[in-house]
Amino acid sequence: MKGEHTYDSDAFASSLFGAWSGPAIGLLDLDAFFASVEQLDHPAWRGKPVIVGGDPDARGVVSTASYEARKFGVHSAMPSSQAKRLCPHAIWTRGHFDRYREMSSQVMAILADETPFVDQVSIDEAFFDVSPGRFSSESPVVICQRISRRVAELGVTCSIGLGSNKTIAKIASEREKPRGLTVIVPGTEEAFLAPLPVRAMSGIGKSAETALARLGIHTLGQLARADERILRPVFGVNAAMMKRRAAGAEVSAVSAIDAPEDVKSVSNERTFGIDLTDRKDVEAAIALLGESVGRRLRKRGLAGKIVTLKLKFSYSKGRTIQRKLPHPTDDENVFVPVACELLSSIWAPGTHIRLVGVGMSDFDMSAGVQTDLFCEVDERGVQTSDRRELSVAVERVREKFGRDVVNFGRATRFADDVVRRDK
DNA sequence: TCTGGGGTCCTAGGACCC
């Protein structure tokens, strides 16, 4: 392990060998995760700059850069074209997401083996609760050291922040990377947070930072002391909570790992290398994106009532439009035509379209079965079409024989006309 | 030299109902 870091070494020693008082929340963050998996799988890439991201010659961005590439100033979310200029000899890959998901679940399994209280926040991050007495009485620091070692045995590394709540754990995890363990001993939260810029706290982005600066608030200490009333225009209903978090006084809940998955929306979007202007192309894009949304809905047993169509005309200008269906559906043969209908109300043919997105949400099925003479509704109250069965069958064939085996007319048109042009 | 894709949550205006 690279080392442990703390802001009070006497207290650190006692937390390691003595009793930890109160909640102990950890945040595990996998170091340069996608790039690390690529280096694990390609021994020749180890020690070299590796960039996982979109095409540098199109409209791509960097997803993850290995630490070797970061030395050149490359970082996540940077336009790929810029990354290529900074680090022209980097090894590029689009990424292998099934492989990342597989590695991620192995890491999550290690966490689950140490404590049943795990909140996975993304593919490479999870909070976990190792409060003494809640599940085990072992020192939280010792548990974190063991987690770190066990993750390293998989061939990737992680950084861990440990403290009395999620805000502290998250900020601590970022202090020492890669392979760090940063411990904020209970009682030292306020002193740790006070000097940090407001941006260090998750939930405060560029826009809130600017608004706070106008109020003369630059550090978390100042935020913690601010009058809640002046914070309300910035944070709305969350003003009191943001103040409490900045003071290090938040009380975090980490739920049991088997808590039911609570997905709110499923969407699929794509930015094209060349703008679309033709209605046929846009509808083909909607159909292909919708097909993937339908497949994912069925896989997860979800059916939604709200259809969302999203268009972007330039990097910063776009429109979204939603329509609520009378019945939930998981069938793209039902919701794709709706999305296509919505197209005319936010787009005039000829206007350049940079991005098309299709999404489904509002999965609340508690409304129960409704009968409607004019549409087919199954026993769950889910609206289907006579083509749903075909979609399911096609998906089964593709799973078995590969994605390109079956193509509908519209998807083929999309693949030929748009994707190739896109290259 | 330009800026992805997957999400979550909050706000605010207008419709509609009582």
Added chain:
DNA sequence: TCTGGGGTCCTAGGACCC
């Protein structure tokens, strides 16, 4: 002729996160 207030739903947009 003028005109309440509260509640809820629907819709569009934007901030933020990884």
